[in-house]
Structure formats: structure tokens, C-alpha cells
Amino acid sequence: MITDIDSTFSRGQPWPPNDEAVKTYRDLCERNLTLWDGDHWAVFKDRWIKLFREDETSYEMDLNWPRRISNLFADMLLGESPGFQVPDEQKETLKTMLADDTNQSFIVKAFEVAIDMSRFGIGIFKVRTSGKIPVIESQRPDLWIPVVSPFNIKEATAHILAFTYSEGKTALLRAEIHTKGHVSTRTWLLVDDGTKLGVEIDDPVHHVEIDTNYPDFLVFTAISGQTSTSFYGKDDYSDIACIIAELEVRYAQNNRVLDKNADPTLIGPFSAIKTRANGEQYVETFGGKYIGVASKDDPVPAYITWDGSLGANFTQIEKLKQEFYSLSETSPAAFGILEAGLATSGSALKRLNAALLAKVNRMKRALVPAMKGALMAASALAVQNKIPGAVLITSDLTIALKDGIPDDMKESVDIESVAVGAKLTSKAAAMKRLYEMDDEQVQELMDQIDSETKAAAPPPVQNPDQTGVDIAMKAFGALQNKNLQDDAPVQ
Numbered sequence: 001m002i003t004d005i006d007s008t009f010s011r012g013q014p015w016p017p018n019d020e021a022v023k024t025y026r027d028l029c030e031r032n033l034t035l036w037d038g039d040h041w042a043v044f045k046d047r048w049i050k051l052f053r054e055d056e057t058s059y060e061m062d063l064n065w066p067r068r069i070s071n072l073f074a075d076m077l078l079g080e081s082p083g084f085q086v087p088d089e090q091k092e093t094l095k096t097m098l099a100d101d102t103n104q105s106f107i108v109k110a111f112e113v114a115i116d117m118s119r120f121g122i123g124i125f126k127v128r129t130s131g132k133i134p135v136i137e138s139q140r141p142d143l144w145i146p147v148v149s150p151f152n153i154k155e156a157t158a159h160i161l162a163f164t165y166s167e168g169k170t171a172l173l174r175a176e177i178h179t180k181g182h183v184s185t186r187t188w189l190l191v192d193d194g195t196k197l198g199v200e201i202d203d204p205v206h207h208v209e210i211d212t213n214y215p216d217f218l219v220f221t222a223i224s225g226q227t228s229t230s231f232y233g234k235d236d237y238s239d240i241a242c243i244i245a246e247l248e249v250r251y252a253q254n255n256r257v258l259d260k261n262a263d264p265t266l267i268g269p270f271s272a273i274k275t276r277a278n279g280e281q282y283v284e285t286f287g288g289k290y291i292g293v294a295s296k297d298d299p300v301p302a303y304i305t306w307d308g309s310l311g312a313n314f315t316q317i318e319k320l321k322q323e324f325y326s327l328s329e330t331s332p333a334a335f336g337i338l339e340a341g342l343a344t345s346g347s348a349l350k351r352l353n354a355a356l357l358a359k360v361n362r363m364k365r366a367l368v369p370a371m372k373g374a375l376m377a378a379s380a381l382a383v384q385n386k387i388p389g390a391v392l393i394t395s396d397l398t399i400a401l402k403d404g405i406p407d408d409m410k411e412s413v414d415i416e417s418v419a420v421g422a423k424l425t426s427k428a429a430a431m432k433r434l435y436e437m438d439d440e441q442v443q444e445l446m447d448q449i450d451s452e453t454k455a456a457a458p459p460p461v462q463n464p465d466q467t468g469v470d471i472a473m474k475a476f477g478a479l480q481n482k483n484l485q486d487d488a489p490v491q
Contacts, residue, residue: 001231003150005158009175013197015164015190022145025232029142032119032237035066035244044245051249059252065244066237069328070118072335073236076360076404077114077367078107083400083436086393093379093391097136110371112138113222117363121233123222125374126161132385134378139219146221146231153231159219164190173197174206178219183210214380222370224363233366239327243320250317254310329359346408357403364401372397409434 001021002008008017016026034042040062041048048060086094098106113123116138124139139161147158162175171190176183187206189198201207212218225234272283325331332338333352350357375393382390416430431442 001148001153002145003148003157005147005160005177009160009186009188009197011188011197011199015173015195015197017145021230021232026142028235028238029120032066032235033142035237035241036064036070036119038062038064038067040064040244040248043241044248047245047249051252059256061248061252061255063244063248063251065240065247065324065328066119068335069236069240069330070115072330072356073118073360073363074111074114076356077363077401078111079404080402081107082402083398085398085400087396090379090391090393090396092389093382093393094375094397096382096389097134097375097378097393106136106371106375109136109138110367113370114363114367116141117222117224117233117367118236121224121235123224123367123370125220125222125370127218127220127374127377127381129381129385132387134381134385134387136374136378144219144221148231154226154228156217156221156231159217159221161219164194172201172206178217180216181212181214183212183218184208185210212381213384214377216373216377218377220370220373220377222363222366224366226366236328240324243324243327247317247320247324250313250320254313257310257313329355331356346405346411349405350403353405357405360404368399368401371399 002017002019007013008019016022031043034040041060084094084098109125113125116123120141122141122144124141124144126137126139128135128137143161143163145160145162146156147160149155149157157179159178160175161178162173164171164173166172171194173188173190174185175187176185185206185208187201189201190196191198223231223233226232227234268283273281274283275281331352333349334356372395375397376395379390379393383392412434416425416434419425420427420430428439428442428446431437431445432439435441435445437445
């Protein structure tokens, strides 16, 4: 691991840096990017040449499982809109940061970072300003070089984003060095066919120093599967590359057998083979369908057929798929493959995808802090640049990523209804969970329900017994009045 910037980025030093960890990680990024692009021949060619070197026909198959599982993990993380919660005074600033712009949507950038976490083990956000407007963007991990403490490889002291480019015929290396509160952009000439650093170009265009006035880095890493022995994370391709290679071979072998049996070799009597004047041999046919047999004693022409034992090949394919699901922490259900009659309720899908959900939860623990850090830094830059209405987003920000499995609304309503009926929760709490509402929205809904319930209620039904009593009392009162009138003295 690199612990000193000046000794690594100075004239005469090799490029890329002569550091085993950096070289290994850059090689991994190159290989995995090739797999993602679907050019599997470039990665597995030695195995293909060994198996099919005598065949003129190419049987190569690129089954792009790597891209499929990376998209699966990213969809599980961000396919459903995350929930963001901040204090009321910060809501407008957060809304601006999350604006659904085609090119700068924060969720789009987070999805790119999630893809990189799967492909390369690391996803990276970078915060910068365009004019005065803060911008959050994703960065390529293969351009990232961490600088760590010599006493603790898990403690980053700087983040370097370095790439090569050309100005005319001149090859250059540009390094963006991020330290806490500062960003330095430096440029070197590349010499010896781009393998060594030459002189550093020290002019205002190629050398820029910026004080960010932010107490932390403006680079935020989401590292998947980080361990105590490495700063780099764990990609999702290394464990399954051999399985994918073997699956592609098995499918190719099937195609090879089927192709050979689709164009079988014809056997017949040796007497049917004729020789032309130039020495070329040929077989006489009539109408392109029959071989001319010299005599009735010659064998009848026939095709050579053979049993390719494809059953064993398909059995091996199924076993390889099981290993693939196990090593990739997925399941057939994750790809929409369900056995006939298998229950597909929300809880059933969660049980079938238990390993996948555990994997995604580990990715969440790395992705959410990076998302939170990027939003907080962007809001700080907006406040520094006096963007109208900008407010600092604090650590009170919470981000809730869902599990990516579609909700079974009927099942959820049944569960909440039972809980409310058993007085284990309140109606308001149940509504918040079911409809993802805040307290104000829940109160509005409850008021609306009460209003509609009262409006739809039938008029009160009188008690028949009470009605009879009322009539009797009225009749008794009328009779008393009549008797009093009869007893009154005549004037």
C-alpha cells in the first residue's frame, strides 16, 4: 500500500506505481471490466484454445452472468426509491440535492456506485463544484489510489484519482490529490513510452491548489467486503469466474455435438469412390441423393451416428449452476426462476432469497455512509458558495434502502391489522409502515377516514321499547289533562 505521496509521484518513478497492492487491484479492475463488457474470450481464451484448438468452427459462448449479477445487486439496493429523512429546515436543500435531473440525479449516480461495488469491490462518490453549484458524481475505481497510514492500512490519509491523457503528441499524467480540507491537481509528463514520470508541469492550468474549507475528504468510498488485512474490497466476479468459464464450455460442448450430428458422415462401398483423370477422388450420386453401388453384394450406404452423452453434460450444467448460486449468494428465485406451484408471497420470496438479502444488507452498510457523506459535503459547499436557500444537511440525515423484493400489500395489511387488533401497535404506526408516511400525512389520512365514516353512517335507529314507552307516556299525559278539564268548576 502507498503511504507517501511525494515518493510515489515524483520524477523518474514508474507508472503505474511499483506497489504490489495497487498493481493487483488495477489488474483485477481490467479483468472484471472485460467480463462486464462480455469479452470473455480475452479472459478465458487459454481454456478455449486447449479444448477446441482442432476445430475450425468457433464454439465460444459469452454468457454474461457477471453483468447480470451486478445489475441484480444494484437493483436490490436502489431499484425501489430510498427513503430520506431530515429535520424540516433541511428538507428543501435535500430536495434540491435529490433533484431528478437526467444527467445529475443522485440516485442515478448511487446506482453507478453500486454497480462498481459489485464489479470492483469499491464504489466512489466525488463532490465538486461546477461554478458555484455543488455536483455529486461517481468515479472509476481503477483510477483510484488510496494513501494509507504507515501504522494502519485501514486509515486513509489521502485519495488520489489519477489518469493519463494526451495533449497533441505529449503523454501526460494528471493526479487529483484529495486530503482533508484540500484538493491539489498536479500534472507530469510521461516518458519511456508512458512507463515513467517525467518533469512536473508547474503552471496555473496543470497545477491547481484548492482549499475546500470542508473538514473532511470530498471523496467517499463504499467498500464492499473489506477485511482487516486489506483496504480494498471484495468483488463479486473472482469467486464465480471459474464456474462461468466451465458453464460456457459445457454449453459450447453441447453445441459442438449437435452441430456434428446435424451434418453426419456418410459411409458406403469403397467401389463407389471414383478417380478423375487429375487424380481427384469423388463419389457418384444420382440426383444428389443416392450413391451408385457397384453390385448387390456391396454394403448399403448409411450415416455414421453416435451418442454424445448429452445427458451427463446437462447434469453437469445443473451442478455448476448450483455452485454458481452458492458462490454468488443468489438463488434461482432471484432471477425469476421458480418451481411450478411454489408459493410467491412476499414472505416466501424473502425466505427463498435469504442469502441474497444478507449479501445486499452488507452492501447497504457500506453504501449508505458514502451516500450520506456525499450529500452532507455537497450541502456544505452550497452554503459556502451562498446558494440561495441552501442549508447545511447534518448527521440527522437518515437514508433507508429497501430490500428490493416487491411488497405483498395484502400480506402486509393482514399483518398490520392483526397487530392493531391485538393492541400491539397503533393505527398511526401501522399506516406509517404500510404507506411510508410521516406524522403529518398519517394524521391527515386518519382525519379523512373519520370524516368519511361519519358521513356514511346511517341515521340512529330508535329503540322500539323506548318508543312504546314514549307513546304511553304521552297518552297518559293527555288523559290527565282531560280529567282535570272535566273536574274544573263551571264558570
